[in-house]
Amino acid sequence: MANRLTDLLNAKNGGNQSEMARFIGVSPQAVQKWMAGATEPRGKNLEMAAQYLGVSPAMLRFGAEPGGRNITAVHPEDPLPDDFVLIPEYRIEFSGGDGRVNYEIVEDDEPATYRLSWFRKYGINPARARRFRVTGDSMIPMMHPRDTILVNLDETDIVDGHVYAFRYGDQLRVKYVSRRIDGTLVLRSVNPAYKDEEIRPEVADEHITIIGRVRDRSGTGGL
Numbered sequence: 001m002a003n004r005l006t007d008l009l010n011a012k013n014g015g016n017q018s019e020m021a022r023f024i025g026v027s028p029q030a031v032q033k034w035m036a037g038a039t040e041p042r043g044k045n046l047e048m049a050a051q052y053l054g055v056s057p058a059m060l061r062f063g064a065e066p067g068g069r070n071i072t073a074v075h076p077e078d079p080l081p082d083d084f085v086l087i088p089e090y091r092i093e094f095s096g097g098d099g100r101v102n103y104e105i106v107e108d109d110e111p112a113t114y115r116l117s118w119f120r121k122y123g124i125n126p127a128r129a130r131r132f133r134v135t136g137d138s139m140i141p142m143m144h145p146r147d148t149i150l151v152n153l154d155e156t157d158i159v160d161g162h163v164y165a166f167r168y169g170d171q172l173r174v175k176y177v178s179r180r181i182d183g184t185l186v187l188r189s190v191n192p193a194y195k196d197e198e199i200r201p202e203v204a205d206e207h208i209t210i211i212g213r214v215r216d217r218s219g220t221g222g223l
Contacts (some may be wrong), residue, residue, distance in 0.1 A: 001061055002037035007141055008053040008060070009035070019110065024048040054176055054188070055160040076168050085113035085119070088116035089131045089148060092211075101211060103130060112148070112218065124215060129155045132165060132172065134219070136193075138189040139174055145220030150173065155213035158185075167209040174214060 009015050017031040024031070024045055033039045034049075040061075041049045050057040088111040093102045112131060119126050134147040142163075143149065151165045158164065160178040167173075175197075176188040183201030185208065199208060 001040050002035055003141075004060060005035055005049070008055065008188060008205040009193070011188065011190045012053055013193075020049070020052055023052045049162070054120065054178075056110070060207045061162075075106075083116045084115050085114050086128045087114055087129055087131050087150065088112075089133060092132065101209065108131050116149075117153075122215060125154060129215075130212070134174065134217075138191050139195045140191045142190045143174065143217055144219060147217055149214045150218075151212040152215050152218035154217075156210040158210065159213075163214040165211045165214055167207075167211060172211070184204070 009020060014021055017035065018028045021028045021031045026045060034041055046057050046061065050060045051061065052126045089106045089109040090103045093104065093108055130151050130153060131148050132151060134143045134149060135145055137145060149165065156178045158177050163174060164177045165172060165174050166177065166193040178186045180186065187197040187199065
């Protein structure tokens with residue numbers, strides 16, 4: 001957890017422990033011990049730390065949500081077991097001018113096997129899910145280049161603290177996205193080398209289209 005705290009706090013505010021301590025209501029020394037791995041936040045402190053950093057308590061504590069999807073190997077020549085669904089990888093193109101999104105299946109990539117019950121658990125329609133390949137290093141250590149993400153196309157309303165795939169101009173990008181009262185979008189990376197981007201409402205309306213919320217990540221990035 002200490003490594004996750006360090007990475008997320010650096011991405012949030014450059015590593016300012018005092019600011020985080022004030023938000024949670026603990027001493028800076030307590031946060032310093034969390035960051036050093038001497039102790040860990042528990043109970044309400046864990047919830048407040050996760051809220052401040054824009055992740056779930058489970059993500060902060062374990063690095064993943066508990067009860068996530070099970071990985072199951074299925075031979076290509078075998079019939080698909082009950083309660084399983086295949087989700088292929090897609091490449092994406094944007095039509096000039098109107099920002100329309102076109103999806104094309106990557107034929108030379110093996111589909112991912114998911115449990116249908118996993119989709120039902122999180123209220124996701126498999127037909128409205130798309131897998132994309134991650135590029136760039138702005139979301140390291142959460143996502144690495146060549147990882148794949150599963151995006152729910154039905155979740156396009158921005159909720160602070162969630163990760164979204166979106167069109168920015170003619171690029172597919174993945175970031176934490178939040179919206180201010182005046183409509184300004186704030187795009188936040190995990191990699192501390194990348195600063196937050198603030199997109200004015202008029203620019204966001206013209207150049208940004210939220211494709212969907214990222215609900216799963218898989219790959220060997222960072223290993």
